Amino acid sequence: MSAGRSPIQSVAGHLVLLVLAATALLPLTLVAVNSLKPHSEVVRNPLALPTSLNFANYRAAWDFGHFGTGFTNSFMLTGTAVVVVLGCASLAGYVLAGKKIPAWPAVMLYFLIAVTVPIQLFLFPLYFAFAMLHLLGNVIAVGVVIAAINMPLSVFLMRTFFLKVPNELEDAALVDGANTYHVLRDVLLPIVSPGLLTVGVIVGLIAWNEFLISSTFLQGEGHFTATLGFLSMNGTFSTNQGVMMAGAMILIAPVVVIFVSVQRYFVEGFVSGAVKG
Amino acid sequence: MSITTELGRTGHQPPIAALYNRHIAPRARGARLKYYILVAPALLLSLSVVLVPAVLTAVAAFTDWNGVAASASWIGLDNFSSIFADGVFWTALANNIRWMVLFLTIPMAIGLGAAMLLLRRPRSRTGYQLIFLIPYVLAAITNALVWLNIMYSPIAGLVGFLRKQGINAPAPLANLQTALYAVAAVDMWHFWGFLTVVYLASLRQTPVDHIEAAHIEGASGMQLFRYVYFPSIRPTLQLMFVMITIFSFLSYDYVKLLTGGGPAHSTEVLSTYAYTFAFSTFQFGKAAAVGLIMSLFGLLPAILYTWLSRRDLQA
Numbered sequence: 001m002s003a004g005r006s007p008i009q010s011v012a013g014h015l016v017l018l019v020l021a022a023t024a025l026l027p028l029t030l031v032a033v034n035s036l037k038p039h040s041e042v043v044r045n046p047l048a049l050p051t052s053l054n055f056a057n058y059r060a061a062w063d064f065g066h067f068g069t070g071f072t073n074s075f076m077l078t079g080t081a082v083v084v085v086l087g088c089a090s091l092a093g094y095v096l097a098g099k100k101i102p103a104w105p106a107v108m109l110y111f112l113i114a115v116t117v118p119i120q121l122f123l124f125p126l127y128f129a130f131a132m133l134h135l136l137g138n139v140i141a142v143g144v145v146i147a148a149i150n151m152p153l154s155v156f157l158m159r160t161f162f163l164k165v166p167n168e169l170e171d172a173a174l175v176d177g178a179n180t181y182h183v184l185r186d187v188l189l190p191i192v193s194p195g196l197l198t199v200g201v202i203v204g205l206i207a208w209n210e211f212l213i214s215s216t217f218l219q220g221e222g223h224f225t226a227t228l229g230f231l232s233m234n235g236t237f238s239t240n241q242g243v244m245m246a247g248a249m250i251l252i253a254p255v256v257v258i259f260v261s262v263q264r265y266f267v268e269g270f271v272s273g274a275v276k277g
Numbered sequence: 278m279s280i281t282t283e284l285g286r287t288g289h290q291p292p293i294a295a296l297y298n299r300h301i302a303p304r305a306r307g308a309r310l311k312y313y314i315l316v317a318p319a320l321l322l323s324l325s326v327v328l329v330p331a332v333l334t335a336v337a338a339f340t341d342w343n344g345v346a347a348s349a350s351w352i353g354l355d356n357f358s359s360i361f362a363d364g365v366f367w368t369a370l371a372n373n374i375r376w377m378v379l380f381l382t383i384p385m386a387i388g389l390g391a392a393m394l395l396l397r398r399p400r401s402r403t404g405y406q407l408i409f410l411i412p413y414v415l416a417a418i419t420n421a422l423v424w425l426n427i428m429y430s431p432i433a434g435l436v437g438f439l440r441k442q443g444i445n446a447p448a449p450l451a452n453l454q455t456a457l458y459a460v461a462a463v464d465m466w467h468f469w470g471f472l473t474v475v476y477l478a479s480l481r482q483t484p485v486d487h488i489e490a491a492h493i494e495g496a497s498g499m500q501l502f503r504y505v506y507f508p509s510i511r512p513t514l515q516l517m518f519v520m521i522t523i524f525s526f527l528s529y530d531y532v533k534l535l536t537g538g539g540p541a542h543s544t545e546v547l548s549t550y551a552y553t554f555a556f557s558t559f560q561f562g563k564a565a566a567v568g569l570i571m572s573l574f575g576l577l578p579a580i581l582y583t584w585l586s587r588r589d590l591q592a
Binding site (some may be wrong): 011014016017020021023024025027028030031034039042043045046047084087088089091092094095096100102103107110111112113114115116117118119120121122123124125126127128129144145147148149151152155180205206209212216227228229230234238241243245248251252255256259260262266267270271272 | 292311312313315316318319320322325326327328329330331333334335337342344345369375387390391394395397398399401405406407408409410411412413414415416417418419420423424425426427428430432433435437438450466470471474475478523526527529530532534535547548551552555556559564565567568569571579582
C-alpha cells in the first residue's frame, strides 16, 4: 500500500506517531526516573537521571501509602465486581441471545437506558442506604455496586458472544438429555470463555481504577483501596516527591505489566463496546 | 397467568412431540420461568442499585431533604430556582460545555489522525497501540497525581524546572484562565489513545474491495478517506460523538482530583457542584436537583444513542 506514498510522507507520519508516543510516555518516564531520587534532586532537575540507585523511596511509599492494606482491599473489591458481573451477565446474556423469554426486548431496552443513567443520579440515595445498612467502608459491598453499574454493558457483550454460538450445539446437547444447567456449564461457557475473559478484564480494570464511588463509600485508611491510599499520601508528601513518585510506580507497574501481557483482551473489550461489527 | 397451570400444561404434552415442536410451537410458558430466573440476578441488581435510587433522586429534587432526617417536605421547584439564581451553577454549566467542545475536537482529531497513520503501518501498529493505551488503563488517581506533582507543580515538576530555566511559565492549575484547560489536558492525555484504538479497529473493517476499487480508480489519499473510509466508520464516529457528549456533562474524576473545582470555582463542573451540596453542605435536595439537570443534559444524546443502537435490539 505504501507504493502511492512518498518517502517524505512516510517519514513525517512516523515522526507524528513518535511524538504522540513520547507524549503518552513522558509523564510516566519522569515518574520512573524520579522515584529513585531524593526530594532535593527532584526539585533541582526532574529531567536528570538519578545519581545512584536508591530504593528507599519505595519502602517509605509502601508504608505511608498503606499499600499492604490497599492492595488487599483492591483485590477484594475487584474480585467481587468481576465474579458478580461474570455470573449475572453470562446468564442474562445467554437468555437474551437465545430470545428465551418473550420480554427480551423490554429487558434489552431497560439495560440500554441503564447504561446512560449517570452515577450522580443514583449516588446520593445509595450513599444513605449504605449508611443505614452500615455498609460504608465495606469493600465487598462497593464491589457489588460497581458490578451493578457495569452490568448493562457486560450483558450486551456477553449476549454478542452467545449470539456467535451456533444454535445446533445447544439443541444437540438438549436432545442428548442435558438440562439447562449442564448445557450452560459444559457446552456454552467453554465456548464463550474468550468473552468471559474480555468482560472480566474490562470490568476488573474499571473496578481497580474506580474513584467516585470508592472515595465516597470507603472512608478511613483501613478501608482504602490501593489508589485511595496513594491519594492519602498527596499533600503530606508533596515535600518528598521521590516518595510520591515511588508510590505512583507501585500503582503503575502492575497495571502496565498485566495490560501488556493480556492486551488482546483489553483491546477487544475497549473496541467491542464501541465498534459495531 | 399462574406458574403452576403453565407447568401443568407442559406436563400434558407427550415428550417426543414436545421435542419436535421445539422450533415450531412457542415454548411452553412454564419452561420460561427457568429463563426468567436466569435473567433475574442481573436485572434485580441493576434495578436496586441504579433504577430505584435514581427514581428516589428524581423525587428528592423537589424536597428539602438533608439526607439525614427521617422526613422531608415537598418544596416544588424551590431547589431549581435557587440553583438557577446561583452564579456558580452557570459557571459549572459553561465549563461542562467548554469541556464538551474540547473533547469533541482535540482527542477526536488526534485519535482519527493517529488511527489513519497506524492503518498504513501493519507492522508497527501493535506497538504504538500498546503505548497509546497505557495512560488509558491507569487509574484517574494515579494519572492526576502524576501530573499534579511531576508535571504541573511549580516547585518540583516540569513547570517548576522551566521556571528555573528563566521561562516564565504560569502555574497551570492556579491560574483562573488556564486551570480548566490544564485539567482537561490531563483527561485528554489519558483518553485519546482509546479513540485511536477504536477508530483503527473501525477503519480496518472497511471492505477491502472498496479500497482496491478506489486505488484502481486512482483516488488520492483525501478522496480515499472521504469516499471510502469515512462512510465505513461513520457509525463509530457517531457513537463516539454521542458518548463524549454524555460524558462531558458527567465528568468528575480529573476535576475533583486536580483542582476540586477551584481556584474560585473556575474549574467547577456540575458533578463537583452537586457533590458539594450532598457531602459538604448536606443540602441533599439541591444535590438531587443538580443530578437531575445533569441527567437531562445526558438524556438528549442518550436518546440519540438508543436510536443508533437500535440495530442491537433487532439483531
